[in-house]
Amino acid sequence: MPSIKNSVISNLNRQVQAMGANAIRAFDEEVSSVPNIIKLTLGEPDFNVPDHIKAAAIRSIEENDSHYAPASGSLAVRQAITDFLADRYDLTYNANHEIVVTVGATEAIYDSLATLLNPGDEVLIPTPIFSMYGPDVLLNGAKPVYLDTSANNFVLTPEQLTKAIKDSAGHAKVLILNFPSNPTGVTYDRKALTALAAIIKKTDMIVISDEIYSELTYNQKHVSMAELLPEQTLLLNGVSKSHAMTGYRIGFVAGPKRLVEKVNVVHQFATTAASNPAMAAAAEALGTPAGKVDTELMKLAYQKRRDYLYQELINLGFEIPNPDGAFYIFAKIPAKYGVDDHSFALDLAKKGKVAVIPGSIFGLGGQGYVRISYAASEIQIKAAVKRISDFLK
Numbered sequence: 138m139p140s141i142k143n144s145v146i147s148n149l150n151r152q153v154q155a156m157g158a159n160a161i162r163a164f165d166e167e168v169s170s171v172p173n174i175i176k177l178t179l180g181e182p183d184f185n186v187p188d189h190i191k192a193a194a195i196r197s198i199e200e201n202d203s204h205y206a207p208a209s210g211s212l213a214v215r216q217a218i219t220d221f222l223a224d225r226y227d228l229t230y231n232a233n234h235e236i237v238v239t240v241g242a243t244e245a246i247y248d249s250l251a252t253l254l255n256p257g258d259e260v261l262i263p264t265p266i267f268s269m270y271g272p273d274v275l276l277n278g279a280k281p282v283y284l285d286t287s288a289n290n291f292v293l294t295p296e297q298l299t300k301a302i303k304d305s306a307g308h309a310k311v312l313i314l315n316f317p318s319n320p321t322g323v324t325y326d327r328k329a330l331t332a333l334a335a336i337i338k339k340t341d342m343i344v345i346s347d348e349i350y351s352e353l354t355y356n357q358k359h360v361s362m363a364e365l366l367p368e369q370t371l372l373l374n375g376v377s378k379s380h381a382m383t384g385y386r387i388g389f390v391a392g393p394k395r396l397v398e399k400v401n402v403v404h405q406f407a408t409t410a411a412s413n414p415a416m417a418a419a420a421e422a423l424g425t426p427a428g429k430v431d432t433e434l435m436k437l438a439y440q441k442r443r444d445y446l447y448q449e450l451i452n453l454g455f456e457i458p459n460p461d462g463a464f465y466i467f468a469k470i471p472a473k474y475g476v477d478d479h480s481f482a483l484d485l486a487k488k489g490k491v492a493v494i495p496g497s498i499f500g501l502g503g504q505g506y507v508r509i510s511y512a513a514s515e516i517q518i519k520a521a522v523k524r525i526s527d528f529l530k
């Protein structure tokens with residue numbers, strides 16, 4: 138086994154040295170050793186990938202589709218993406234120049250930030266939020282500026298944005314939005330987005346709008362930031378959540394040609410291109426009527442689980458911001474159990490045998506909450522509710 142000198146390890150990229158492993162996965166691993174635990178921790182759909190999508194991946198392999206694709210992705214998947222965006226969200230993009238297919242939305246986040254940022258730039262990040270953006274900002278030598286939205290139902294207000302831009306004294310270059318939100322399940326409506334877009338329009342800032350959960354919006358039609366601010370938005374999406382295809386690793390970036398061409402340069406240096414069978418599967422998922430039906434069916438199932446879980450948790454005394462999208466409920470721990478969400482979640486795991494994620498992992502405003510994923514089966518969710526109820530007694 139090779140060993141390495143301490144002096145080499147202590148001289149790594151300073152940002153990397155300071156970074157720990159992904160906190161969600163670390164907590165998940167910590168509680169996974171509890172025997173017979175029910176896990177409502179990860180954002181991992183429990184559905185299988187629909188057969189016609191699998192068949193597209195298999196066809197790609199059998200037809201020897203085994204050579205490097207164009208860096209920005211096969212034309213078939215880029216075309217499917219532009220059709221998808223037009224059909225679902227009234228967005229117009231050119232498949233030739235305005236789309237880059239990435240290895241999951243994860244790579245799309247990294248590439249977008251690497252394209253935009255210089256050392257010293259600031260990135261405005263409303264919290265609580267998915268824990269990937271901050272480290273990616275740091276890796277690019279820039280500074281995350283966190284904006285706690287918990288006092289306003291977990292939505293960034295125009296006043297907060299205006300103040301943050303003013304406070305940054307010209308350093309704020311990017312605003313990250315993620316809606317429907319991981320971890321809160323809260324989403325933005327047209328009015329809220331229009332107000333934010335009007336503020337950004339007056340600046341040279343870019344919005345990285347991570348809309349990976351757009352297809353899982355329950356009580357309203359999802360409106361994309363790219364509709365309201367097309368010239369200053371990099372729109373991120375993919376098939377991980379819409380089609381339960383997390384392991385296929387296909388995401389994408391859509392935006393103005395001159396900016397997306399630069400994102401494609403970063404993407405090319407990072408990965409060359411996504412994998413052909415996965416892109417063939419994503420083209421089938423996003424570009425066919427059957428793929429649209431798949432999502433509708435999954436969404437109905439999630440909605441049923443959400444309605445059940447929401448009502449049961451309310452009955453147990455949790456307060457919950459409007460869970461209008463994604464597959465998470467962000468539940469405020471009842472006051473009598475204190476505000477230490479980490480201890481509460483650990484206790485619930487060890488004594489109640491239900492695993493959820495402590496809210497503070499998602500940053501400012503998450504303290505005193507837990508994130509509960511309902512991407513698990515109905516049977517598991519029902520059993521978990523029973524256990525949570527027994528635990529609270």
Ligand SMILES: Cc1ncc(COP(=O)(O)O)c(C=O)c1O
Pocket residue numbers: 180240241242243244267315319347349375376377383386387388
């Ligand atoms: C908000 C958000 N963005 C991006 C991702 C990553 O998506 P992908 O699997 O496409 O890389 C996730 C995954 O949980 C997420 O919750």
